[in-house]
Amino acid sequence: MASTDHLLEIYLANRSRFVSFAVSMVGCAAQAEDIVQDAFVQVASVRRQGIIFNPVAYLTTIIRNLALDHLRAARRQIPTEIDHALLADTGAGSISPEAHCGHRQELHTVAHALASLPPRTRRAFEMYRIGGYTLQEIATVLGVSTTRVHRMIQIALVACTAALPDMEP
DSSP: OOOHHHHHHHHHHHHHHHHHHHHHHHSOHHHHHHHHHHHHHHHHHHHTTSOOSOHHHHHHHHHHHHHHHHHHHHHHSOOOOOOHHHHHHSSGGGSOHHHHHHHHHHHHHHHHHHHTSOHHHHHHHHHHHTSOOOHHHHHHHHTSOHHHHHHHHHHHHHHHHHHOTTOOO
């Protein structure tokens, strides 16, 4: 049974190796230092509860687990860096009132073209383009073949294109 002083000696003697191991996993020296220190604190607290026969292997395992936890947590975090140049190019303020009015008129024209279609054709088009349904899912809902659904969507696209002659395919 190793004393706390012996555990500290083992930790200090192998610390650079532990840090190198943690850096190889997380890629950041500062994070690796924190992980190694946290591992020692955990091992020191567990040490009081029982016997650690191989402290180096035990510390290495704790460091590996903490590094994996750190990597998992980093994947869950939302990136906080913002590309300000990209944001300056987008947003409500970047479109002119004339362009906004033009887009609203185009939307109104498309809505009118869709309203003139048969209800099932309009529904198939809306499910596909807006709802993100597959052709097979739409066919099941409407009780028709996937070929018929594909044809209905084509009819709706032709109607929208005809309503907006300036629209690019």
